[in-house]
Amino acid sequence: MGNKVRWNGASKEFPFVKEWAEENSIKLTPVCPENELLGTPRPSIRLIQVGDEVHAHAGKNEISEQLRQTSKNILERHPDAVGFIGIANSPTCGVSAGVKKRGSTMKGIFHLAADFPTCEVNQLKNEQGRESFLRRVVKWSDG
Secondary structure, three states: OOOOOOOOOOOOOOHHHHHHHHHOOOOOOOOOHHHHHHOOOOOOEEEEEEOOEEEEEEOOEEOHHHHHHHHHHHHHHOOOOOOEEEOOOOOOOOOOEEEEOOOEEEOOHHHHHOOOOEEEHHHHOOHHHHHHHHHHHHHHHHO
16 A cells, blocks of 8 residues: 555555556555554564474564464454455465474465455556456355
8 A cells, every 4th residue: 555564665666556446446444453563663573494394583573473463463353354454475465474493474464364355566567467356255245
C-alpha cells in the first residue's frame, strides 16, 4: 500500500494491486504485524529452525509467540476480512518465507494464522494470478 512499515523504514507500493482492487470493489486495509509489534525501524526478523520448531528472532530476541498473538489480534480486529495479500520473503507476510537451518521455506506467520485465502503480491502480477485469488476469495466468502 506504500506505507513506510518495512524493517528499515522503507515502503513497497504496488499500484496495480490498488487498481485491481478498485476494479473489483475490494476494500484494501493495510496491516503489518511486525510493525505493530516492534515499530519501525526495527531489527530484521529471521526464522530459524530449532529442533522441531521454527522460531522468529528480531536481533537476539525470540518473538514467535508475540508475532502469532499480534497476527491473531489483527485478525480479530478485522472480522470481515476475506483475504490477505502479503509481501514476498517476509517472515510474517510471505507465502514462502526462508527458514535458516531448515533447508526449505514455510508460510509466514500471518498466513498461518488466517483462515481465509492468502497470497503474495507477486502472485497478482498477472491476470491468471489475480483471477485465481479472486475465485478463492469468492468461494471462501460464499462458503
